[in-house]
Amino acid sequence: MAPITAVYEISGPDPALRAELVAVEQSHELPTEVAPANAVRDSLAHVRTVVERPGQPALVTVDYPADLAGGELGQLLVLLLGNVSLQDGVRLVDVTLPASLIEALPGPRLGIAGIRALTGAPEGALLATALKPVGMTVDQLATLAAEVAAGGLHVVKEDQGLANQPWAPFADRVPRLAEAVRRANPNTAYLPVVNGPAAGFADQVKLARDAGAHGVLVMPGIAGFGALSHAAELFPGGIVLAHPSFLGGFTAAASHGIAPDVLFGTLLRLAGADATIFPSWAGRFSLTQAQCLAIADAARRPLNGLPPTLPTPGGGMSIERAPELLAAYGPDTLFLIGGDLHRGNNPRRAAERLVAAAAAARPVKRP
Amino acid sequence: MAPITAVYEISGPDPALRAELVAVEQSHELPTEVAPANAVRDSLAHVRTVVERPGQPALVTVDYPADLAGGELGQLLVLLLGNVSLQDGVRLVDVTLPASLIEALPGPRLGIAGIRALTGAPEGALLATALKPVGMTVDQLATLAAEVAAGGLHVVKEDQGLANQPWAPFADRVPRLAEAVRRANPNTAYLPVVNGPAAGFADQVKLARDAGAHGVLVMPGIAGFGALSHAAELFPGGIVLAHPSFLGGFTAAASHGIAPDVLFGTLLRLAGADATIFPSWAGRFSLTQAQCLAIADAARRPLNGLPPTLPTPGGGMSIERAPELLAAYGPDTLFLIGGDLHRGNNPRRAAERLVAAAAAARPVKRP
Known part of the structure; x- marks a missing residue:
């Protein structure tokens, strides 16, 4: 062999x-x-x-x-x-x-095609936001989720800062938000974050599944790399979205660790991430454009028949720069925008502006 | 609050x-x-x-x-x-x-006192080795385990390189090694490594428990931080030993990540490690003596009544330097020695020499 x-x-x-x-x-x-x-x-x-x-x-x-x-x-x-x-x-x-x-190895179950089918978006860039900040009540979060779903986003995920805090406990929050998103837009996927104790991981994923969520957000740096495929087994047809929290020790310095394309692209794809969030250039973090495009390439390139993973750049993205970034990343991208959607105090309108901006993006031909 | x-x-x-x-x-x-x-x-x-x-x-x-x-x-x-x-x-x-x-938070269930009770060693330094290399058959590993147990080691853990490879599959290996250790020395704890897919984690821990092992080795950098307390719940009375594999991104450079005493001491103790392996000075890795003593201190110091975690320095330790290192670390230490026990092709005799060397160690009075 x-x-x-x-x-x-x-x-x-x-x-x-x-x-x-x-x-x-x-x-x-x-x-x-x-x-x-x-x-x-x-x-x-x-x-x-x-x-x-x-x-x-x-x-x-x-x-x-x-x-x-x-x-x-x-x-x-x-x-x-x-x-x-x-x-x-x-x-x-x-x-x-x-x-x-x-x-x-596990590999993605849905991959890009599965996420497109689930969100009724056969082509074009896919758009996501994170529900935040922590400290909002379930009512506030449900209103925000409904607004951005109505505005046309394909994926509404919870921020990794949400867990089981008193302001919006997991078991109260997830059914309410799933319902709010479903009513606002049947093509929007809602992904709660699952980060409780390991012994309760299966129960959390099943609660999300039974509540009508469309998958889960998992942090392999904390929950373990095996949590990605475990979630997929527990939630057939659900999207497994990987978040890079607590994985940065590997990529923050150039002298050790793991190249970002290997970690956020290859390894998380092998581990079963349907989509992989990473900190993009043009945001608050320090990866270069070349490193980010290499992550996207590792997530999507042919790999022994394994479904491709949807690259999900985030970390300080703006509506203004969406066309430029989507042109560089290409349409098989889940563009994740957070704080910028809150400016102007009208998240639905901001989501609509993002949808329009993404529609205007034309992929850059790369040699 | x-x-x-x-x-x-x-x-x-x-x-x-x-x-x-x-x-x-x-x-x-x-x-x-x-x-x-x-x-x-x-x-x-x-x-x-x-x-x-x-x-x-x-x-x-x-x-x-x-x-x-x-x-x-x-x-x-x-x-x-x-x-x-x-x-x-x-x-x-x-x-x-x-x-x-x-x-x-979970915290250790056994802690230092529990490990001492389980290994019949109320005082003095505790001694451990790792069964390796990968590629040995179950027979070879069982022979090695029995020899070092008979030589008087308190803990015989599996190397993190052992998993479910064809040379010694988990389900074949663990019962045989548990029996070999029990026959050789009823006071020696045998800890198999648990690193299979997350969906099978509970089954692996239960197999270890039912086979007569005395706990498990878990790698929180791979299996997740919650795996430590999950293992403790599944294996009442078993030792949970944390291994630093794949956690080094946090400690390898001084400009980012986590100070080693916080990661290997405080955080793994809060997560439920009864003992915490870390790469000691005087070995193959690069932490300083001050960093290593700080890890030991964070593992053992009073912390709101939480049981202390047993510091487990390893990574290239030698019999020759055992007295010096144990004098510095003090007796509430699990001294982990690997390759040096294999030199001379008589692991039992080498284990006996280590026991004698440890008995000669006298703690250094520190201000």
């Missing part, structure tokens, strides 16, 4: 030696000379290439025997960066998996 | 402005002027102090209304660093919680 291949950027002196240490750390985590012969033969990782680049980190390619992942996403993550995440100077920048492993 | 207070190090220009942005990002995530008055009054975070320090990051203290966490660990993490984790230049370095929130 073809190996699992990971590419790392390694900063600092002697990258060839450090590459060998990464290969051992991430497979045997034991000096090779004391491992049994059968294990050395079958399960030890190997450094394939070390490319030194003046003024840049070295590019190191490591082959892992595919069986090391045991066909499981969690173990794939342990393998790719588990312990090495604790070391500065090593960054995971690319991953290639054998087809048999991709088939064993 | 007293607020949740977080202290951040903020690097770069204009820390006072950035502090305000952090407070808004982590609570309302919306321009304050467009939030409803009741939310601004009840749920907006406030910057308490900004202390600029020449040549060092500014120290910023933010007060969050305690209700923002909704009494849940997951939402506390969203609050403390969720979105801001995506920004370089902001590092969480201290957390103070109101007593009522600490009481609502």
